[in-house]
Amino acid sequence: MTSAAGTLLRAAHPGPALAVTVLSCLLGLSAGLSPARVATVTAAVLAGQLSVGWSNDLRDRVRDAAVGRSDKPLATGAIHVPTVQRACAAAVVATVVLSLACGVVPGLVHLVCVASAWAYNLWLKATVASWLPYAVSFGGLPVFVHLAGGSPPPAEVVAGGALLGVGAHLLNVVPDLADDAATGVRGLPHRLGARRSTLLAVALLVTASVLLLVTSSMASAPTVLWAVLVAGLAGFALVGRGRAPFYSAVGIALTDVVILVVR
Known part of the structure; x- marks a missing residue:
């Protein structure tokens, strides 16, 4: 290149x-x-x-x-x-x-x-x-x-994708809040602030995880393992300091992507 x-x-x-x-x-x-x-x-x-x-x-x-x-x-x-x-x-x-x-x-x-x-x-x-x-x-x-393959997707996949998207938006903006504020950008994350944006992202991503897991056709053991992973990351996001909540929320987002694909 x-x-x-x-x-x-x-x-x-x-x-x-x-x-x-x-x-x-x-x-x-x-x-x-x-x-x-x-x-x-x-x-x-x-x-x-x-x-x-x-x-x-x-x-x-x-x-x-x-x-x-x-x-x-x-x-x-x-x-x-x-x-x-x-x-x-x-x-x-x-x-x-x-x-x-x-x-x-x-x-x-x-x-x-x-x-x-x-x-x-x-x-x-x-x-x-x-x-x-x-x-x-x-x-x-x-x-x-799914429509490209001839059939609509399950409703929970659409809802899970939407929740994942909003959570990703909040997380994507958090590192740039100061720069955006200096240039007059006032989206939802800027109005909430870094901490509340991260916590809301965690809530949305956990909701997406639960929705995708409870409607999944996966066996119970893998479902439990995914649930434990999401719960652990959510716990770190709630009690962590500094950048730990942000990185934990990113981890939940990545987990949701995997669940969305393998469910």
Whole structure:
């Protein structure tokens, strides 16, 4: 990978993009999609995530520069705005084509998920409704994947995905609260503060865990082990100090992802 390509990729939030893309692939495999359909679903989600990441950095480049975000290529001038704009436009076109290649109805569902994430970037991020796009996009992801295979997902999977999304939103913002406050961003986590955001995230993620486990077809022994793990992490989140609650909540989020796939 050339240096220019690597810099462009860094502007696309590669960590979250990869995580959501891998989750969609695993959901497709667990839902019994054919290899070709899994590949198309995964490619559509990857394209959508790249468009969301690039649009986010394009939108926030002035704020990122104001707070000295050295990890943001647009803010540091390591990459030019037109380059990212062209890449973002290409990702949008690819998202539309690949989504509709999965079928009209599932394709439209995925496009709603991507549009919801764009709405967060462009508008809802700084409002009390900042959680809503995460609920829509994460709740809609299993709908897209399952419909691409010809059948709707179980309702509890949709609800679990939505809860996971809101919890992930709260956790994702907590490390950036100070920088966001300095640039006037006032989403739900900013209004709650770090401690209450983390505790609410824990509550939502534990609820998602319980919902997914009690409706699971897994044997009782694995279910108990997952429940004990979630309970232990929740306990650390409640009594821990410093960054321990945050990392414990992240652990619950990762556990929920695994449960969502293997249930």
